[in-house]
Amino acid sequence: MAVKLYIDAIREAMQEEMRQNPNVFVLGEDVGLRGGVFRVTQGMIEEFGPERVLDTPLAESAIVGVAIGAAAYGMCPIAEIQFADFIMPAVNQIISEAAKLRYRTQGDWHCPLVIRAPYGGGVHGALYHSQSVEALFYHVPGLKIVTPATAADAKGLLRAALRDPDPVLFFEHKGMYRAIRDDVPEGDYTVPIGKARVVREGDDLTVITYGLMVHHALTAAGQLAADGISTHLIDLRSILPLDRETIVEAARRTGKVLIVHEDNKTGGIGAEVSAIIAEEALFDLDAPIARLCGPDVPAMPFSAPLEAFYMLNPTKIEDAMRKLAAF
Amino acid sequence: MAVKLYIDAIREAMQEEMRQNPNVFVLGEDVGLRGGVFRVTQGMIEEFGPERVLDTPLAESAIVGVAIGAAAYGMCPIAEIQFADFIMPAVNQIISEAAKLRYRTQGDWHCPLVIRAPYGGGVHGALYHSQSVEALFYHVPGLKIVTPATAADAKGLLRAALRDPDPVLFFEHKGMYRAIRDDVPEGDYTVPIGKARVVREGDDLTVITYGLMVHHALTAAGQLAADGISTHLIDLRSILPLDRETIVEAARRTGKVLIVHEDNKTGGIGAEVSAIIAEEALFDLDAPIARLCGPDVPAMPFSAPLEAFYMLNPTKIEDAMRKLAAF
């Protein structure tokens, strides 16, 4: 085990898979000499050359569409979308094509594609460099969606994604690239897609979240623990499929559930998590299912006070947790 | 009042608004001489000419993008997407542009745009002419989404949409065009966006649904009534914003809620409806919140038995209602 940055864990997963599997390659805008605008692919063109670390023209639908064709042919492309906000032009290729290729051919063709995209706010990215886009895709059967919160999970989930025979959207929170570091196991491990992680166990209330908010919730849970309130904290890790079992079990265990996400509330991941609980564990609940999310505005503003108003933080989460615990 | 077909009500709303308001015009593929592939715009080019019933090149992102520019300039375009499935190439324009224009300019610019699209299945449309796409957009603040179930609502909601200063997605179920007819009020009425309709009142259980399923649920409610089970039936009409008040009131009234939609389940509109109830009326519930939806598969197949398996119908709804009533 060695402590590694989130961003380095992602790069390592790509590098190690590319060393082992000649079918894996990266394509995207500025992934080559520039090493990506966040430096996620830094150094990779030097090791693997410009064919396997392929700078593409500025056209997301082509990046994904070309990657789908290459995946169908037998490669395992990693398509990097420079910012998750810019995945929108590729939605047709992702939803109409990648998600449906296996289904419409009864498995004769399939699409082992990974799409990586940095998402999330709190970094002065303004309306179009801060969005969370996972809710756009979690309604789409045929896709898988993961969003790791730790370096260890990032590496293990990216490896799993690269070995998955179906398309996986890999969303990396740009605010965590260089802010999160943790113990990353040595060797060839994977983290299974579809399994949530119990971050800490507790009995008074459950917090279910993912991405950057896992860390904020953990901080908040620490504050509550000081007052003897014990939090059961779930990091979903996979958004599609959701780990129903872990969700339901956690709801049953504490009877109180707070769902937290940075993304805006209406129609977000929290809606489905809540609906699963209301479907399967309703009579175990001691409080209404609470959601604490970004406000329902089109996106996060540039202006610092507005961005701060939009973003959740440990204090806001702590407040919501205390309110729920006291219910 | 006169009984009118759903499709005719939609056409009439467009024609009447176009007669009154020179800013309203239609653009899309084959809307002119052909009158649209479903004949929704039939006869309109003859009345309004080819500038106001504008045939466009085959390019959805341009249809919506050009309409956005025209709307910003002061027109009220109706952009027809030939099938809702083909809205995907326009997602970037809808989500990045139409939904955010007002917000990002603090109202200095805005976008009075209506996008009409026929959606839904059960018509041998196969994977790409049957989809429900509303869940793709209901997470997007800045948009409004309506999906009328009756001719009267279709006309009133389309008028309201055309007078709304913000972008409205108007989804019309293609299976209802010529199958649904009902009393349409005379004169210049609108149906407010954001208000659900209580289709029938009842006390034993609540069914919340929209679109074609309203009719199937009504049939099912009739069957249950014969056995003395009384159903409270809500037609959401608007998907964004949802009518929280009517939803919560209905849940409180019966304590049992079944949410029904044709669209697949995970992350669908039912998730948010359920989450709203679990948030606001949890302790009024006598049963878990149930959802009856399309299966989580990428889309509805062409093959008749598979399509029938996918689609909900009165019998499937009735079964779910009886199960819930008996809970």
Added chain:
Amino acid sequence: MAKLDLVKPNNGSQEEATPRHRALGLRDEDVRAMYRTMVLTRLLDERMWLLNRAGKIPFVVSCKGQEGSQIGAAFALDPTRDYVAPYYRDFGVVLHFGMSARDIMLSAYAKAEDPNSGGRQMPGHFSSRAHHILSGSSPVSTQIPHAVGMALAARMRGEKLVTYTSFGEGSSNQGDFHEAANFAGVHKLPVIFFCENNLYAISIPQDRQLGCAHVADRAIGYGMPGVLVDGNDVLAVYEAVSQAVLRGLNGDGPTLIEAVSYRINPHSSDDDDRSYRTREEVEEAKRNDALEVFRAELIGCGVWTEDDEVALREELRSVVDEATEYAQKAPLAEPESTLDHVYAK
């Protein structure tokens, strides 16, 4: 309709003595095989249209009038080497690539055994890994970047081939065409972009669809040659595509070919074309029908006879009969199979 100014590629020797096909390196049996596939395509098309009109199959999309483009293109490719991402009218192409009449009919009847999709997709949504046909969907032009991706993948693996993708002139206005063509142009990938310009996109004639005179005019914008060819001249198409194949195999990059013909039937079995074009125009187009033109040429140069024609028609009619009967009797998929193949097991 814009007046077309067709630039035919080199037509080979003009001497009466040397038939055009020999100048192109085609043997007599090659052109007979081409003609055979053309007729099979036509007979299948006509049969499906009839079955639809008789209420036996719910939907059909027709390639009638485009067989010259399709057969000319397909025979310039190597089905064991190359890959295709065809569009929904490319019956002629997929038949040459190995689809059988039975496969086509199984798809028309949406039966479980349909190799394209097991009846999940509408007819015209071709797919077969065994036959190097990449599955297509309904939203137009999405297949174009896929062909580029296959070419990229093949090059990365050191495999020499070309990929072919087709689309209508209307569909050449989608962003995906532009993005894919530019990608192929930058990376000099062996892709053949084959536009079947049939003058209409449903009801929209090309002058309200295309800002330009010819789709081929777009090629320079991607740094590739643009070739305009008469789609009713199967040998001219063959020649244009053969040259593009050579370019691709030589590492000289992609080619955009526009083959102009006419869509003789309505857009699909759900369309009624009377609102947007005259009967005279359709009748006029039928007079240029590639099938008739090609037969006349083959007869003219002595590689085909009226007797051959009778025998071929008889043989293929029974192929189509057998396929229809088989497909009609074949079982439908099980309802619960709706849930299968969302993800790998």
Added chain:
Amino acid sequence: MAKLDLVKPNNGSQEEATPRHRALGLRDEDVRAMYRTMVLTRLLDERMWLLNRAGKIPFVVSCKGQEGSQIGAAFALDPTRDYVAPYYRDFGVVLHFGMSARDIMLSAYAKAEDPNSGGRQMPGHFSSRAHHILSGSSPVSTQIPHAVGMALAARMRGEKLVTYTSFGEGSSNQGDFHEAANFAGVHKLPVIFFCENNLYAISIPQDRQLGCAHVADRAIGYGMPGVLVDGNDVLAVYEAVSQAVLRGLNGDGPTLIEAVSYRINPHSSDDDDRSYRTREEVEEAKRNDALEVFRAELIGCGVWTEDDEVALREELRSVVDEATEYAQKAPLAEPESTLDHVYAK
């Protein structure tokens, strides 16, 4: 980098005695005004870059090196008649359309009073209904169809004007460019598609971005003229855009203009360009800086002097100082205002 073969439009009389600008119908005060806006653009740009490096403002995107293209284009338009949908580097264009230095600085500091967005958007995301500037977003090329839509709307209302939209050469590969250009081509709309080719899209040089030699080569694919012009020659750009304006007003449809210059600064304040281009290349480009070239030309023909220069710099420096100070002191928006303007009240 592809070798550029610049086709300059008519340069007016070549006689020494007649300065080029007069041949173009520009008065001396016009070119002085053009130069003034160019210098203001440059000084604002340099100030913002400094402020960013000093940690005072979080982000800046620079137009340094593209002022010739922008000013040449903007002055050919009529800000009271025409509408623009500019891209993020078009500081020169929006200054001519009525944005003030203060407005630019309010945006840089993301203050409540910023007329573009009240500080909601990053700098470079211009907007002002009063000044006929349609709001832009960050995803590239989405503004291109908007300009087409404005032109369509104006024509429907019988209003004579042109719309202008700009984008980088990289962004000309997005589907939205293609779809919008074709739409304008089919409907002969008065749109000026202005590509500011600065040879890079972040780190990608144009030969790995464009399959073609010139973005202007794409014009024929939409049935419009394509004009390649030296973006460092402000009068050449002015002439090309003026001709496009005439075409538009005459009902002759759209024009695609490619103005080639260079992006002197890194892509944005977050970029470091040393990994992808040499310092020599950047230094070389600075020698063609439009600002220097234009000043030399104005001095050469006697409409500008070194004294004018000193006075102008002094004046504009104080304009920029004042704007900076004002913006720095201006209040930020209230946190709760995050919730405003999602829908109309």
